[in-house]
Amino acid sequence: MKPIVEYLDYRMYMREFYEERKRTSAFTWREFSKLAGFSSSGYLKLVCDGKTRLCSAGAESVAKAMALSGFHVEYFCSMVKFGDAKTNEKKQEAYNEMQRLADGNKIRIFTLDTEAFPIKPFFFFQKKIITFIITLV
Secondary structure, three states, X not given: OOOHHHOOOHHHHHHHHHHHHHHHOOOOHHXXXXXXXXXXXXXXXXXXXXXXXXXXXXXXHHHHHOOOOOHHHHHHHHHHHXXXXXXXXXXXXXXXXXXXXXXXXXXXXXXXXHHHOOOOOOOOXXXXXXXXXXXXO
16 A cells, blocks of 8 residues: 555555455454444445545545544544545645645655765675665654
8 A cells, every 4th residue: 555645545555454354354344333332333434435425524534444643633634634525724724734744744765875874794795885874753
């Protein structure tokens, strides 16, 4: 599954989450709805089919059911606001929030020259540059 920040449509994200779980286990729409705390077994299927929508509390419940945490929950809730916005102004606000969250949580790659740091001989480095991947949180 792609990272959440590559999605703008929460319904597509939910459907791909469901399909991924279904492919690896006996996951059903009933189980997904139950995990999210909904009494209707087919509610999340209706959401994914575009026949109904999620409220903000429902978005948080679904995010927890999908085991999202940290900024991923915020991003998912912003996707719901974006997808369900009735005016262009509200849609733009939600999109700006999604963009802010995505920009603030990107992975950055930088390099350090190993000559600046003493390396003990038992380390078998063949390159002169060590690449570090740092996640900004």
